[in-house]
Amino acid sequence: MAAFVRERYLSTPRSRVALERRQRRLLKRHLRYLRAHSAYFSTAPLDPERLHELPIADKATMMAHFDDMSTVGIARDEAMTTALASERDRDFGRDIDGHSIGLSSGTSGHRGLFVVSPGERARWAGTMLARTLPRGRSLLAHRIALFLRADNSLYESVASRAISFEYFDIYRELESQVVRLAAYRPTVLVAPPSVLVQIAAVGRRLGLDIAPERVISVAEVLDELDRARIAEAFGVAVVHQIYQCTEGFLGHTCELGSMHLNEDTVLVEREWLDDGRFVPIVTDLVRRSQPIVRYRMGDVLVAGGPCGCGSALAVVERIEGREDDALVGRRTDGSEVTVFGDQIVRAMLFVDGLEDFRVCQTGADEVVVRVAPLTDVTGRAAREELHGLFERMGCTEPRLTVEGFVPDLGTKQRRVTREWDHDEGM
Ligand SMILES: [Zn+2]
Known part of the structure; x- marks a missing residue:
């Protein structure tokens, strides 16, 4: 709730100078914490200006040093066993000492193993709600429909007594799910873009009226082909996106339709491929249980110009997909x-x-x-x-x-x- 209020009602930094000051402060605190609690980072520099001395990590590094990196003593093998069991029976309620464990796909191609503490989970939920729910209506009146392929326990933590939330399983036969969706009358519909396209097609065929106020694309790259179709099918001007993967909640769409990087909690270094395209190297400034430090995403992003919404958070014109794509x-x-x-x-x-x-x-x-x-x-x-x-x-x-x-x-x-x-x- 604190995260929700902070995100929703206190302004995010309006200037790059203020934003960078905030990042340095958080990074300093984070490096101190990691040095004290993570074997892998026990010799990390404390000076934020020396972050670049730490090695760049990728998925293989993260898996190889999983045990050493952890600040909560969760071992990779145990986490993997738990995650696979959850995936097999599609019951995502399991945890290790209260920590959520999961395999995630996210926008990135390969699956990653994630560990999230209860506090991080609550903050994630608050930030997510604040950044994605339409404004101008009581939170109590929202009905959120989620169509997801992989682990949904993080999203389920968004559910509360205040907000109605319904989960739809992509692996079930779609037609009955779409009928249930129409009856639910969602104000917010969250699904991968390929699924949004199918929901629209089934809805049209069955003559169902599915008109959410906001449509949010997750887990896959939203390309122009799908974006135009989804906007038309659901009658929305902006198709929102959540740029979220194992490595964290990295970006969101603002009210004006621009994708902003969540630089108030994630530091993004840019490895430029050409004038506009870059691969982000991310450091999560607040995630402690599973440190994400100088993690090379492998996604290709296209830098965008400033946004009229006034946020100092950098704009991404689009996510192009993996480097392999x-x-x-x-x-x-x-x-x-x-x-x-x-x-x-x-x-x-x-x-x-x-x-x-x-x-x-x-x-x-x-x-x-x-x-x-x-x-x-x-x-x-x-x-x-x-x-x-x-x-x-x-x-x-x-x-x-x-x-x-x-x-x-x-x-x-x-x-x-x-x-x-x-x-x-x-
Ligand atoms: Zn904006």
């Missing part, structure tokens, strides 16, 4: 050029009649395109659009194989992937 093209001189997932999605927007697609690079010059529905028209148009894109990027044209495909709601949707490692191919 991109193809590697080749110029005639043999040099490589990255064709980002977002560029492919934007090209495919021009394919008439296309409902969904996947593009996967399977070799240096091999790309498999799967389209739904596959007809003469969609197949040919997909081929032409991709050829056009490769040409504009100055790449030689890859061999395109066009196939049909059937979407599966049970798995995380990634439209553009690379199953070929260009280092091995050279």
